[in-house]
Amino acid sequence: MTHYNWLEAINITEEMVMKTETNRRLPVIWISALDCTGCKEAFTRSFEPTMLDTILNFISLEYSELLSLASGEQIEAHKESIFAEYKGEYILAIEGSIPRRDDFLLIAGKSVREEIRRASRNAKAVIAIGSCSAWGGIPAAGINPTDSVDIKTMIPEDVPLVLVPGCPPIPEAIIGTFLHVHFHGVLPELDKKNRPKIYYQKTVHMTCHRKPFFDQKLFAESYDDEGAKKGYCLFKLGCKGPSAFNACESIGYDRCIAAGFPCIGCSEKGFWDKGGFVARRKK
Numbered sequence: 001m002t003h004y005n006w007l008e009a010i011n012i013t014e015e016m017v018m019k020t021e022t023n024r025r026l027p028v029i030w031i032s033a034l035d036c037t038g039c040k041e042a043f044t045r046s047f048e049p050t051m052l053d054t055i056l057n058f059i060s061l062e063y064s065e066l067l068s069l070a071s072g073e074q075i076e077a078h079k080e081s082i083f084a085e086y087k088g089e090y091i092l093a094i095e096g097s098i099p100r101r102d103d104f105l106l107i108a109g110k111s112v113r114e115e116i117r118r119a120s121r122n123a124k125a126v127i128a129i130g131s132c133s134a135w136g137g138i139p140a141a142g143i144n145p146t147d148s149v150d151i152k153t154m155i156p157e158d159v160p161l162v163l164v165p166g167c168p169p170i171p172e173a174i175i176g177t178f179l180h181v182h183f184h185g186v187l188p189e190l191d192k193k194n195r196p197k198i199y200y201q202k203t204v205h206m207t208c209h210r211k212p213f214f215d216q217k218l219f220a221e222s223y224d225d226e227g228a229k230k231g232y233c234l235f236k237l238g239c240k241g242p243s244a245f246n247a248c249e250s251i252g253y254d255r256c257i258a259a260g261f262p263c264i265g266c267s268e269k270g271f272w273d274k275g276g277f278v279a280r281r282k283k
């Protein structure tokens with residue numbers, strides 16, 4: 001159950017919504033590099049507002065290899081027309097880490113890294129969706145056979161950049177970032193790591209619904225003990241909430257911690273090299 005209010009989060013009123021519904025929607029080009037499509041799926045799962053409300057009223061998703069109805073030459077030609085018609089106005093959303101070896105990924109026969117660099121030069125801003133795009137993610141972990149990098153390494157330094165990390169990111173954080181640009185015409189305020197403060201200012205721990213148990217030193221020692229049944233803090237089971245900056249708990253989602261699994265810090269840099277989806281029990 002979420003107690004999130006997207007109007008409050010991005011500081012707009014219902015009147016502003018009514019007015020902008022008749023305005024031009026924000027053009028978005030969404031390019032997928034080395035990804036699992038989980039971020040796109042997260043985008044489709046937003047409740048506040050829903051993806052349908054978002055794409056019908058506020059943003060115009062002009063290109064996505066997966067979500068666009070058209071494909072092949074037709075969609076590639078449409079992408080080129082958006083580049084020309086909305087120069088400096090479109091948002092470039094990048095999902096997945098970017099391989100520097102072209103034998104791993106081409107888009108329409110073209111190098112994905114060249115395509116991203118080209119598209120970024122005339123974008124209003126680049127929004128990196130997910131931990132792969134933001135930090136390099138799983139393709140860049142370990143021996144990194146594809147020589148993958150994060151988006152910051154790939155685009156020119158003067159291109160405005162926002163990172164929305166998470167594996168996947170919170171759906172409302174993806175959409176809220178787009179909507180802030182749509183309604184205010186500018187990027188949301190960012191922290192030192194280019195993340196929107198609205199969603200990444202606090203650690204998961206700071207707003208965790210289990211924090212009263214942490215403060216009383218009441219911990220679950222295993223996944224099926226009495227403490228776990230009573231909803232005690234998951235710190236001893238390896239919870240990374242104290243060092244993970246994300247809005248899962250402040251948005252009030254029934255995500256990992258509510259399900260009884262420790263936060264794995266999926267929004268943090270190096271998450272895959274630090275254990276990925278495995279929570280390490282504290283000794």
Ligand code: SF4
Binds near residue numbers: 208263
């Ligand atoms: Fe903090 Fe994790 Fe315990 Fe929540 S479950 S209070 S995030 S240590």
